[in-house]
Amino acid sequence: MKALTAFGSRFGGKIALNPEFVLDRAQRYYLLNPALQKVTRGDFYYAGLYLGKVKNGIFFPSFNFLNILAPIAVNKVILDRKAAWLFICGRDIFRKGIVRLMGSQQRGDYTLVMNEFGECLGFGVVTGNLEEDGKVAIRNVLDVGDFLRREF
């Protein structure tokens, strides 16, 4: 649980998950509704809403977890359509593709990356080049294109 709340705080948000519904199985975290808890047996492959995993001490969030964070996170950027497409293709973000910046944008901060419809596409790390054209402003850490890439 600590890993989840600590990760959430890096976006300037305070996440509150009821620990009764969070299942930690070998440092993989799942959010289970009461109906699912009744049908949960030991050796499942996947359950409820997968929140992420801790590996080598680092928390790797799921997209579901980023979606839970989205309404409460302070640090966000909204991209134009072209930059949003490039982002989900795994590319970094340049200043000119950013329509709006919200929250703290200091070098090293985490920020959620949203499209023009307010949908969360992933997250990145601010590089500190937010005022300079032609330089990477936000480095891509995780984007929804991962769903395609992990199939191969």
Next chain:
Amino acid sequence: MYGLMSGKEFFVSRYRKLGWQFREVEPRQAIRINQNNAKGKNLPERLRSLGVELEKVPFLDSGYWVGKTRVSVGATAEYLLGLYSIQETAAQIPATLFAPLKGKTVLDACAAPGGKTNQLADLMNNSGAIVALDVNKDRLAALANHVERCHVRCCIVYGLDARRASGLNLKFDRILLDVPCSGNYAADPQWLSRRTLDDIERNAKVQREILAEAVKCLSPNGEIVYSTCSLEPEEDELNIEWAVKNLGLQIQPADCYGEDGLTEVFGRKLDASIARCKRIWPDETQGFFACKLKKKAEPK
């Protein structure tokens, strides 16, 4: 050995005997909107703005046929965000045959790669619980990815053979048996040259075993939906007739697209209730078979 029990002529002749004239077909690509995720987003318009031509499937609430498109519908942001799934038209039918699903405990016994699992979750409004099984460990990753992409919250996935489902010690209100089957030529260009009657009979036996196991896990007023994408009566009407005679099941009317189930197969008359099943010969969709079953009422 199977020279007379396989090949295009063999199957074309079988279909003729079943009353259908074989023809080459090209089923249309289809998508299904995940209504819970796409609520208020005007998804068809968004896709059209990307250059995707869509046509509403007249017999499905959430299905659209994909026409000409400038982009791959499997690689748009909207797809990756779980607003829709790519799901063959006829394959969208079985989950819609159940009575209301919200809050129910549902077994999806042969779930991978998860198209129907996601559809069930959508119809359940992400309430209740879906227990999704698949025996093929390699396909569980695809199932989990699909469920995660569509933000499904009410599903648990086990690597388990549907023929061992009673080992979970659970009773289910609804059971979807989209059983492993021989497939059909519309979905696989090599089908007619590869398949033999032996394959079909082997699959039919496994399907009967799955049906028998499902009955053990069914709540007293529960429903089973059985479906295949096979055109072969051994896997369809004949298996359902067997289930009616041997498992204490009765067939419920299925209000959906498709022709009535066959009540005469290769000269043998079947129970008249088999007509309540639905058979779809390939055309704009692939071939398909579906039916809804309930336990017979206990005598008072």
